[in-house]
Amino acid sequence: MLHQMRAEYGSGGPSAGVKIWHMVREGEQxxxxxxxxxxxxxxxxxxxxxxxxxxxxxxxxxxxxREAPYLPAEHQ
Structure with a gap:
């Protein structure tokens, strides 16, 4: 499964900068x-x-x- 970091912005929106980063499964919101x-x-x-x-x-x-592989055998 592929993942992507996505930004959450504060009340000022994108112009105010990133408030916190979240992890999202690819293709999801x-x-x-x-x-x-x-x-x-x-x-x-x-x-x-x-x-x-x-x-x-x-x-x-x-x-x-919990989802990300970390042992060499899991990268296959």
Whole structure:
């Protein structure tokens, strides 16, 4: 399964900057924590998780780690 980081903006919208990053399964608009994400929100590669200046959603991170392969045998 492929994933993508998607931005959640604060009350000022995109011009106010990213409030928090969520993880979304490819092709979906609902974050792994259940929050609906704006279809036009900025996106990043899942490998950027945890390396942004903005916070990453703790719940999305926990669910993502359960789905993401981390052993060499799981990458096949």
């Amino acid at each position: 609902t974050a792994m924590c259940g929050r609906e994400i704006d279809p036009g929100a900025a996106a990043k590669e899942p490998t950027d998780w945890g390396s942004t200046a903005e916070l990453c959603c703790h719940t999305c991170g926990a669910v993502f780690l």
